[in-house]
Amino acid sequence: MIQKTIYLIRHGETDYNRRGVVQGSGVDSDLNDMGRAQAQAFFDAYQHVPFSKVYISGLKRTYQTALPFIELGIPYEKLTGLNEISWGVMEGKVPGNLDNEYYRALIEAWSSGNTALPTDSGESPEQVAARQKTAFNVILSHPDETPILITMHGRAMRILLCWLTNRPLAEMDHFEHSNLCLYKLQYDYATQTFTIELANDTAHLLTLAVNSYQ
Template sequence: MGHKSIYIIRHGETDYNRRGVVQGSGVDADLNDMGRAQAQAFFAAYQHVPFSKVYISALKRTLQTTQPFIDLGIPYERHTGLNEISWGIMEGKVPGNVDDEYYRDLTESWASGNTARSTEGGESPEQVRDRQKPVIDLILSRQDENPVLVAMHGRAMRILLSWLMNEPLSQMDNYEHSNLCLYKLDYDYETGQFTIELANNTAHLISLVMA
């Protein structure tokens, strides 16, 4: 049956990331200078990988992150199922004291197992998982596409990794991430199991840290 390699990356930095503003699905921000440099650094490190397809969210920060690969002629698809969680009323805000308390209460509620609780005006982790599943099913159904590159978002990535590893969504915060980090996964078609080969890897960004 074989194996499939899936490279999952978080998008590069935006000014909203730098300022601590909540983006979610409702803020469609561009990469900033650092984000574009991160995208180029990742491309420099992984342009040798013969990606069959690039899968991105419907938000332009994932398109801009993977543009160097797309410019090589690698086909790509945009899927709203890969979008960031909708943070509802939090989107576009710089968290203040009241917002910090709301966010902390929400994430503690998720960690305690209440992953059906949605953000006010937004989504729950379970809703995000349910919209991710058809996209992953589609990717896995295309066995001839190997390897593939998937660009997405921080909270959505945590949710995705939790259920791919058959863990409860309450454990999602165990999956750390940073801008333009890489999780490399191997999928075994015979067992139907994923293995994480690289986690929150940022070795490709070392030149930016040292600059």
Template sequence: MHTKTIYLIRHGETEFNRRGVVQGSGIDSDLNELGFIQARAFFEAYQHIEFDKIYTSKLRRTVQTVQNFIDLGIPFEQFEGLNEISWGEKEGKVPNYLEDENYLEIIANWSNGKTDIPAAPGGETPEQVVARQKEAFEQIMTQTHEKTILVAMHGRAIRILLTHLLELPLSHMDTFQHSNLCLYRLSYDYSNNKFTLDLANDTSHLSEILIK
């Protein structure tokens, strides 16, 4: 049986994450000190895995998260289709009370199936995001010689992607939780074209950091 294992991670913490600033695809931020510590902890926990290839978004924070693996000589490729959702005019801003209310309204609309509503004026809709993700992942999955891959992405983008891979309605995206440098592990069976979720929002590799 021909299968592929996908290690899907969210990038490490950035200062925008720490301060509650909206990032999205329009903010190309770097990891902060904790983010680099998280990246190192993940590397130490999973460096024994023989990854055939690494895939990231086009944003620096995902590349920095897996740089330790790249330094081992593992091939890697970037796809713009794996970028975070665009939050339009909200990017770079710290939400105030009214914006928080607006955010909750947007999430409620998406959960009610209104996934054609953009994240913010000038931003993307979940339907636009999943369309570009499908294109990127089709290219990734055609590489049938790659048995085990590492994919570094973003929080909302991961939620959207998981609904697609697991054949769930896009409105179910918020059933998937995430935190900085969490791991989702999936298996793909080429014989029936099905993804199986084996591990969800795992942060056990960060346990020593959390204890400190």
């Protein structure tokens, strides 16, 4: 039985995350000090895993998150299909009251099943899923690569985890996430099915909380 073990993480914190500003695929922000500390904490906890390959999105916050592993000499590949959803005109804006109403209505529409509805001048969840499937065809075409590390983005991860587990995209908010959280998955090539073994795991970040009180 051929299986692929996948460690799927969200990138570390950026200043946009801290300020509650939407980034999306159009804002190519850097990790902040906390984000770099989160990346190091994840590396410290998982550097023993013999990753065959690292996959990142086209945005540098995912590269910076995976950098400690890449510096070990682990090969990496950039797949823009793993990019965050495009939030269109909302990207880089500090949400005001009207913007919050826009997001509320948008999320409600998606949750009710209208996942073909795009953001204003951006993407729909269905468009994101389509490009993700192209990226995953590349990833799964290498059964010899296991385990692998994939560094992605919050909303994109929610969309990805839905279709990987055969859930409708309307259920994407079922999948919680935080900066540098881990989802560990197994892919079975015989049955072509994904199993989630760990969900939104942040145990590796406990050292940051401990250190902050010292």
